[in-house]
Each structure stands twice: as C-alpha cells, then as structure tokens.
Amino acid sequence: MNRQYHAATVETQAQTWWQEHHTFAVADDGPGDKFYCLSMFPYPSGALHMGHVRNYTIGDVLARYQTMQGRRVLQPMGWDAFGMPAENAAIQRGIAPSRWTYDNIDHMRTQLQRLGFAYDWRREIATCRPEYYRWEQWLFTRLLKKGLAYRRLAAVNWDPVDQTVLANEQVIDGRGWRSGALVERREIPQWFLRITDYADELLAGLDELDWPEPVKTMQRNWIGRSVGIELSFEVPGYGPLKVYTTRPDTLYGATYMAVAADHPLARQVAAADSGLASAIDALKPRETSEAAMQTQDKLGVDTGLRAVHPLTGAQLPVWVANFVLMDYGEGAIMAVPGHDQRDWEFARQYRLPITPVVAPAGFDGDPASLVAHAAFTDKGLLINSGPYDGLEFQAAFDAIADLAEARGTGARRVQYRLRDWGVSRQRYWGCPIPVIHCEACGPVAVPDEQLPVVLPEDVTVDGSGSPLTRMPQFYQTTCPDCGRPARRETDTFDTFFESSWYFARFSCPDLDSAMLDGRANSWLPVDQYVGGIEHAILHLLYARFFTKLMRDEGLVQVDEPFTRLLTQGMVLKDGSKMSKSKGNTVDPQALIDRYGADTARLFTIFAAPPDQALEWSDEGVAGANRFLKRLWGFAADFIVWREGAPTGDAGALDADQRAVRRELHERLSQASYDFARSQFNTIVSAGMKMLNEMSRLAVPTGADGAGYRAVVDEGLSILLRLLAPIVPHITHVLWAQLGHDGAILHAGWPQVDPAALERAQIALAVQVGGKLRGTVCVSADADHDAICAAALAEPNVQRFVGAGAVRKVIVVPGKLVNIVV
Numbered sequence: 118m119n120r121q122y123h124a125a126t127v128e129t130q131a132q133t134w135w136q137e138h139h140t141f142a143v144a145d146d147g148p149g150d151k152f153y154c155l156s157m158f159p160y161p162s163g164a165l166h167m168g169h170v171r172n173y174t175i176g177d178v179l180a181r182y183q184t185m186q187g188r189r190v191l192q193p194m195g196w197d198a199f200g201m202p203a204e205n206a207a208i209q210r211g212i213a214p215s216r217w218t219y220d221n222i223d224h225m226r227t228q229l230q231r232l233g234f235a236y237d238w239r240r241e242i243a244t245c246r247p248e249y250y251r252w253e254q255w256l257f258t259r260l261l262k263k264g265l266a267y268r269r270l271a272a273v274n275w276d277p278v279d280q281t282v283l284a285n286e287q288v289i290d291g292r293g294w295r296s297g298a299l300v301e302r303r304e305i306p307q308w309f310l311r312i313t314d315y316a317d318e319l320l321a322g323l324d325e326l327d328w329p330e331p332v333k334t335m336q337r338n339w340i341g342r343s344v345g346i347e348l349s350f351e352v353p354g355y356g357p358l359k360v361y362t363t364r365p366d367t368l369y370g371a372t373y374m375a376v377a378a379d380h381p382l383a384r385q386v387a388a389a390d391s392g393l394a395s396a397i398d399a400l401k402p403r404e405t406s407e408a409a410m411q412t413q414d415k416l417g418v419d420t421g422l423r424a425v426h427p428l429t430g431a432q433l434p435v436w437v438a439n440f441v442l443m444d445y446g447e448g449a450i451m452a453v454p455g456h457d458q459r460d461w462e463f464a465r466q467y468r469l470p471i472t473p474v475v476a477p478a479g480f481d482g483d484p485a486s487l488v489a490h491a492a493f494t495d496k497g498l499l500i501n502s503g504p505y506d507g508l509e510f511q512a513a514f515d516a517i518a519d520l521a522e523a524r525g526t527g528a529r530r531v532q533y534r535l536r537d538w539g540v541s542r543q544r545y546w547g548c549p550i551p552v553i554h555c556e557a558c559g560p561v562a563v564p565d566e567q568l569p570v571v572l573p574e575d576v577t578v579d580g581s582g583s584p585l586t587r588m589p590q591f592y593q594t595t596c597p598d599c600g601r602p603a604r605r606e607t608d609t610f611d612t613f614f615e616s617s618w619y620f621a622r623f624s625c626p627d628l629d630s631a632m633l634d635g636r637a638n639s640w641l642p643v644d645q646y647v648g649g650i651e652h653a654i655l656h657l658l659y660a661r662f663f664t665k666l667m668r669d670e671g672l673v674q675v676d677e678p679f680t681r682l683l684t685q686g687m688v689l690k691d692g693s694k695m696s697k698s699k700g701n702t703v704d705p706q707a708l709i710d711r712y713g714a715d716t717a718r719l720f721t722i723f724a725a726p727p728d729q730a731l732e733w734s735d736e737g738v739a740g741a742n743r744f745l746k747r748l749w750g751f752a753a754d755f756i757v758w759r760e761g762a763p764t765g766d767a768g769a770l771d772a773d774q775r776a777v778r779r780e781l782h783e784r785l786s787q788a789s790y791d792f793a794r795s796q797f798n799t800i801v802s803a804g805m806k807m808l809n810e811m812s813r814l815a816v817p818t819g820a821d822g823a824g825y826r827a828v829v830d831e832g833l834s835i836l837l838r839l840l841a842p843i844v845p846h847i848t849h850v851l852w853a854q855l856g857h858d859g860a861i862l863h864a865g866w867p868q869v870d871p872a873a874l875e876r877a878q879i880a881l882a883v884q885v886g887g888k889l890r891g892t893v894c895v896s897a898d899a900d901h902d903a904i905c906a907a908a909l910a911e912p913n914v915q916r917f918v919g920a921g922a923v924r925k926v927i928v929v930p931g932k933l934v935n936i937v938v
C-alpha cells in the first residue's frame with residue numbers, strides 16, 4: 118500500500134464502493150429504529166459556497182453517526198428550485214429560467230457528490246418539477262374548499278415604469294431596482310392562507326420542541342400573542358372609533374387619537390374637505406415593508422374631529438398619522454405619549470400634551486420628569502388616574518376592563534401579531550396557483566383531473582412583469598363549473614410554499630397517485646434538522662403550519678415536522694461573513710480540488726462547534742490535511758509492519774502499552790459523549806490525541822510485538838470509527854486495508870472497555886522530616902488527600918510521626934511524600 122496519502126484516489130475509491138453497494142439507499146422499513154436527518158435543501162444558485170459545505174457536513178456527520186449507532190437513517194437531498202434569482206439570471210443571459218435552474222442543479226449535485234455526503238439520491242426532489250408541485254396545487258384546492266385559503270385586496274409595491282409588482286427586496290430607497298422609478302403602493306386581489314387560525318397551536322407547540330431557545334423566542338415574538346382590551350371612543354360626527362390596547366392601565370394618559378390614512382374615518386374626512394384630502398393622501402404608505410414604515414418620519418394631520426374619553430369625558434383630537442396602519446389592529450389607536458415612544462415622538466412633533474400616568478414604585482419626584490426626554494414604557498403604579506391611582510398593572514387592567522365590559526364600551530380580547538400568509542406572487546418562475554377566474558362563477562378551483570397546472574418552461578423573461586400574463590395559450594381556458602370562457606390565474610405561489618412540505622415528500626418522492634402515503638408516517642417527524650438561523654421565522658413557521666394543514670387533511674399523523682433543530686453558525690473570513698459583495702469568499706471547489714473532500718470536511722468540523730461562527734483559516738485547512746496525511750502514513754506503516762509480526766495478544770501489554778490503551782478508551786468515552794451533544798470539534802482533537810499516543814509507542818521488532826499489535830489494532834479500529842462520520846473516505850479505505858470486513862459505516866460504534874480505564878498502581882517514597890521512612894502503593898490517579906491518607910497509614914511512618922501534630926504534607930507527584938512534623 119502506498120505510504121503517501123492521495124486524497125483524490127482514496128475518495129474516488131470510497132465513492133465508487135458506496136455507489137456500487139447502494140450504501141445510502143435506505144429501506145422504508147426493516148430492522149433498527151428510524152432516524153430522519155435532514156439539512157435544509159439549497160436554492161440552486163449556481164455553485165456551492167462554504168456555508169453549504171458547512172451545513173451539509175454537519176448534517177452528514179450526524180447522519181453517519183446515527184447509522185453507526187445501528188439506526189435506519191434517511192438523509193435525502195433536493196432543490197428549492199423556484200425563485201427570483203432564476204428570473205434575474207434569465208434576463209441577464211437571455212436564457213429560460215428553467216434551463217439556468219436545471220444546469221445549476223446538475224453542477225451542484227456533482228459538487229455534493231464529490232463531498233461524499235451520504236444522501237439517498239433516489240429520493241432527489243426538484244420543486245420546479247410538475248410531479249412535485251402538482252400536489253401543493255392539489256392541497257391548495259382542498260384549503261380553498263375548507264375556507265383556509267381566501268382572496269382579498271392587499272398592497273403590493275408597483276413599479277409604474279416597468280409596469281410590474283416588485284418584491285420588498287427589489288425596492289431600494291423607495292425606488293424600483295431596475296427602473297429607478299418611485300414605487301407606488303397598489304392594492305390588488307391576492308390569495309392568503311389562514312395561518313392565524315393556527316396561531317394558538319403554533320405558539321403552544323414550541324414548548325415541546327428541542328430547538329435552540331433563540332429560535333423559539335423569535336417564533337413566539339413573531340406570533341406575538343397579547344392580551345388586551347378593545348375600546349370604543351365616541352366621535353361626534355363619525356360614531357364609535359374602535360381601538361385595541363394592551364395597556365388599558367394607561368387609559369388616563371390618552372391625549373389624542375390617531376387613525377391610518379385609509380381608515381373609514383379618514384376617508385369620510387377627506388370626502389368632505391378637499392384640502393384635508395390631499396394632506397391625508399400624502400400620508401398613505403408608499404411601500405409595503407414594515408421595516409421601511411418604522412424608520413420613516415412620523416407625520417400627521419388633525420382631522421378637526423374630537424373623541425370623547427370614556428372615563429374623563431375629555432375631548433381628544435383625532436389625527437391621521439402615517440405610523441398607523443390599516444393592516445394592524447383596528448387601524449386606529451388611542452395615543453398615550455407618556456408611555457409609548459412612537460406616540461411620544463408624534464406628540465413632540467405636533468405639540469400635543471404628554472401626561473404621565475404610570476410611575477415606578479416608590480417614585481416621589483416630579484412626574485413630568487418621567488416623560489421629559491422619552492416615553493416611560495415600563496409598568497408601574499398608576500398616578501393621575503382618578504380612582505385607579507396606586508394600582509399596579511394587572512389590578513388596573515382588570516378594573517378598567519371590568520368597567521368597560523359592564524358599560525358595553527369595551528371587551529377583553531386576545532390579539533396576535535401574526536398575519537395571514539399572503540401566498541400570491543406576480544412572478545413567473547413559481548408554481549401556478551390552481552384557480553380559474555370566471556365572470557359568472559368567480560374564482561373556481563382547478564379540478565383534480567386537470568392538475569397539475571403546468572408552468573410553461575420555454576419562455577423569454579425581460580423583467581417587465583410575468584410572461585404568463587402575455588401567454589393566451591396559458592391563461593385562456595374554460596370555466597370548470599359553467600363551461601364558459603374563463604381566465605386562468607397567472608400569479609404563482611410564494612416559494613416558501615414548496616419548502617413547507619418537501620421534508621414529507623422525501624418519504625415517497627415517487628408517488629404519483631397522492632401527495633403522501635403511509636411512508637410519510639413511518640419517517641416523520643424529522644428527528645434532526647440542520648440549517649441556518651436566518652430561517653428561524655418564516656420557513657420554520659410555515660413548515661410547522663403546513664404540517665398541521667396536512668395532518669388535518671389526514672395526510673400525516675404528526676403535529677410537528679422537526680423534533681430537533683441545529684442552527685449552524687456563519688462562515689467568516691477576516692472577521693466578517695463570507696459574501697460575494699464583500700469579496701471575501703472562498704470557493705469550496707478549489708479547496709476540494711487541492712486537498713480533497715475529507716480535508717474540507719475535517720476543517721469545517723474542527724474549526725468551531727457547529728452552532729458557533731467559523732473563521733476561515735488557510736493554516737487550519739493545511740493543518741487538517743497534515744493530520745490526514747499522518748493518519749494515513751501511520752496506518753500504512755503499521756500494515757507493513759504487521760505482515761511479519763506475531764499475532765496480537767491483549768494479555769501481553771507492557772506498562773507503556775497499557776497506558777496508551779487507557780488513553781484511547783478515555784478519549785473514546787469523552788468523544789462518544791461529545792457526539793451525543795453535537796460538539797464535533799472536540800471529537801477531532803480527541804482523534805488527534807489518540808494518533809499521538811499510538812505514534813509515541815516504540816515499534817518492537819522480532820517476536821515480541823504481540824502487545825504492540827494488540828494495542829494498535831484496537832486503537833486504529835477505534836480511531837477510524839470515531840472519525841468515520843467526519844472524514845468518511847479515508848476511514849472507509851483504511852478500514853478495508855486493515856482487513857476488516859464490510860463498510861466502516863456498518864461496523865458499529867466502538868465501545869469503551871471499563872477495564873482499560875483502570876489506572877496502574879505507583880509506588881511513592883514517604884519521608885518524615887526529610888528522612889525516608891517507608892513506601893506506599895497508590896493508584897496513579899490518586900488525589901492529594903488519598904496520597905496523604907495512604908502515607909500516614911503506613912506503620913513505619915506512623916511510628917516516626919508518633920503523637921506529634923503533622924504541620925504539613927508535601928506531595929511530589931509520582932515521586933515522594935514528605936511529612937513535616
């Protein structure tokens with residue numbers, strides 16, 4: 118065997134073996150517990166980046182480790198293939214988005230295969246294939262029938278020059294990314310899924326999940342359950358104005374009201390006064406992104422109307438303000454500038470009164486000072502609140518809610534921040550929404566027998582809206598209900614639609630008669646999901662929602678899709694995230710070409726714990742490669758040496774060999790623990806120490822090699838199996854070279870031998886007052902107290918110590934004990 122490690126040869130050899138033996142093709146049933154290990158599937162952007170390599174290496178380590186634990190592991194891979202980058206690339210290169218996408222898939226599949234990931238490629242999915250998306254079209258028609266999908270007007274960003282709808286990320290500083298024109302906000306009919314019906318269940322289910330706490334917190338905040346009260350303020354000349362507040366304890370601090378520019382009250386005022394109408398029109402939101410809304414200047418106009426405060430009877434001016442949105446709450450607020458920062462800023466701008474009505478317990482200063490520089494937003498005790506003064510938050514909440522309910526002017530209400538999910542996109546490269554619009558019947562679901570609605574792939578995209586709207590052969594159709602001419606929906610689904618159920622489809626990707634079958638129940642839930650924290654909210658929330666939709670449709674039995682989640686850290690270079698725009702990327706292909714897949718894998722695993730940021734280091738890569746060369750060289754030497762050596766004899770170990778064997782088993786014990794808690798980087802250091810230990814043993818010659826052979830045979834078999842999930846190629850090949858039968862992947866996890874952990878006894882000289890008085894035998898790992906006790910118990914030592922007090926015991930480790938009397 119060649120003493121030089123040649124990665125490309127080794128890796129081809131291992132991969133060919135895996136391919137020939139269908140090593141990663143997992144059966145849907147059979148012996149062993151199932152384990153479903155899934156990494157978030159990639160968007161086929163063109164080529165793998167280091168973030169992919171890290172994500173998929175972590176997933177593969179977990180999958181291979183579970184296989185070695187005897188589990189039946191499903192690890193599939195596919196492509197989240199719809200999305201805007203394909204349209205942009207198509208515009209730039211003048212090719213169809215489908216062609217760009219399929220070419221990228223082919224290239225990236227080759228890259229993934231080169232990295233040796235243990236994927237069951239028979240299950241590969243590309244979400245842009247009709248055999249995949251037909252089933253989400255089918256599910257959507259079911260949701261339509263249940264009323265869980267519905268259509269309503271919703272705002273979009275409209276580019277008046279390109280005559281097209283823009284995604285939020287295509288709006289830059291309020292202008293279209295291509296045309297540079299000022300973006301307009303337009304309302305058009307769009308499809309929504311009623312995710313808010315599941316808000317409570319989505320919130321409660323989080324408690325049961327083994328997910329990183331920050332991810333669960335982000336989801337909780339996104340769902341945003343709050344308990345508040347709905348209150349009506351009478352507005353003479355308009356009627357009752359409804360608001361919702363989670364802080365009824367601040368009711369006495371309400372000094373003005375504010376409504377959205379498209380609130381019915383604002384429309385009424387605008388209709389009656391053309392001067393106010395143009396002022397109100399200027400306050401209408403221009404963009405749809407919430408972030409853009411929050412950073413804008415707070416502007417408003419006084420309508421002249423007055424609302425009556427339900428408790429004090431005070432006249433509160435009613436303003437139209439640009440920071441109040443019709444989509445949120447009631448589209449109207451009671452403004453409490455003393456205790457809400459947004460209301461405070463607006464009040465300052467327009468010189469409206471700011472009244473403090475909550476103070477911290479024990480506060481005895483001037484209440485005006487509490488709100489002089491900013492709103493006081495903490496909870497506290499009520500002041501300036503008539504009969505409620507001195508009450509704390511909950512008591513005030515209850516008293517005011519009780520009163521409002523008794524008077525019929527308000528009621529307690531639970532509210533969510535979560536909105537229904539708008540799934541319509543006015544884009545081409547997505548799954549067609551299976552609806553036909555008929556003038557007589559309205560929107561009609563495409564019947565099952567007409568599914569799938571296939572997206573035409575041979576198109577030209579020029580950036581001026583979706584080509585579907587210019588293809589009569591696509592949109593001209595007949596109504597399934599009445600048979601009259603009708604128009605097919607040309608919007609496509611949000612691409613989060615496809616990624617919301619792909620994990621279930623991997624269980625039965627070949628099924629052509631239904632969305633899912635019983636195999637989904639045998640594989641779900643995903644036991645371990647791996648992906649980036651940037652998906653903490655939308656993807657993970659929609660996937661949880663879809664699981665509940667599929668459960669309620671009788672397709673799956675689980676409530677939650679992903680039992681355990683690992684969010685891997687970012688890949689940094691020179692301290693910042695690798696990105697094309699910063700120009701600090703490293704091409705993984707160059708890394709693989711130069712060093713091989715195992716080095717790339719070893720570096721990404723060794724450089725940081727999976728959930729922490731990883732700093733790229735050329736030196737670290739070179740170091741990982743050096744370790745693999747040393748491992749290969751050591752094993753090769755041992756194999757050559759072994760040819761003329763006696764049979765191994767575990768009973769023939771000398772002290773050095775016993776000590777090395779103990780080290781090996783101690784490291785194994787620690788590494789097995791680290792595997793269970795996904796701390797893979799320390800496993801690599803354990804492996805490095807194991808190799809060091811074995812390397813320092815003297816290599817015997819002639820007939821006395823039985824002990825050495827026993828230790829190194831066992832040591833290599835432990836070390837290779839420990840590293841096999843991380844560097845699968847080199848360990849696979851060395852395993853075979855060492856004469857083991859079958860693949861290392863199926864060799865089973867090495868077990869710690871408790872007998873190997875027992876430490877030898879060592880002899881220590883015992884002095885009393887500097888003179889040798891005896892010898893004691895103690896365990897090599899005995900601590901200070903145990904050594905003192907043993908020394909003082911020695912009969913001759915006892916004689917010299919006598920009845921005198923022991924002033925001090927000095928232990929020189931491994932050598933002697935000196936007792937000072």
Ligand SMILES: [Zn+2]
Nearest residue numbers: 555558596599
């Ligand atoms: Zn019809």
